[in-house]
Amino acid sequence: MSEAIDTRELPAVITGYLTAHQTRDLNAALACYTEDAVVTDEGHNHRGKPEIRDWLSRAASQYTYTTTLVAAHRVDDEHYVAVHHLEGDFPGGVVDLRFRFTLAGDRIAELVIAP
Template identity: 55%
Template sequence: MNISLDRLPTTITAYLISHTARDLDAAMRWYATDAEVTDEGKTYHGRDEIRAWMARSAGEYTYTTELTGARQVDDHTYVATHHLEGNFPGGNVDLDFTFTLEDDVITRLVIA
């Protein structure tokens, strides 16, 4: 079900603000200790791997991002759609960030 952007849980909006600002410490506080992130077909397990992924991806390309849509899949799963433009292959893309939340922390994030 599509929802307005302001109906995304605080966990997601706070994480996205931190992620966009490339503030690793602030972004990491929203992950569970055993969280998983899947991006570009590779899965990162736990906070150490996720932090390393975030640090690497933050410096790999320069881009802007705009949150363009949101939907709620179930009580724990939300999708935040972003439009990115930058110096990565293709130059622009729409990506779905699919979040699974438990107890107000991110347990899983899939970017596709």
């Protein structure tokens, strides 16, 4: 069971990643991951930094959208959820996405993005 927290209470690596992702700072976003991290987005797994770099570069250029962090949840010391509201030119135009983070120390070991 998770508890709702103020978005400012998310761990620094998560807020740093979200800022880098939103500003399309590929190197800063990639630095937040462990070497063997896994990202799952749109049902596809991206394993390790080279695949995550490819995914980040494609995701940043595919659509134009705005994103607003609207909620955060703490599951335990290693698991957090950040909820983003997106609006843009992607199919459907509006969606709330849950970014489910698993941390390993001060890095992201896993990220699952889903509605």
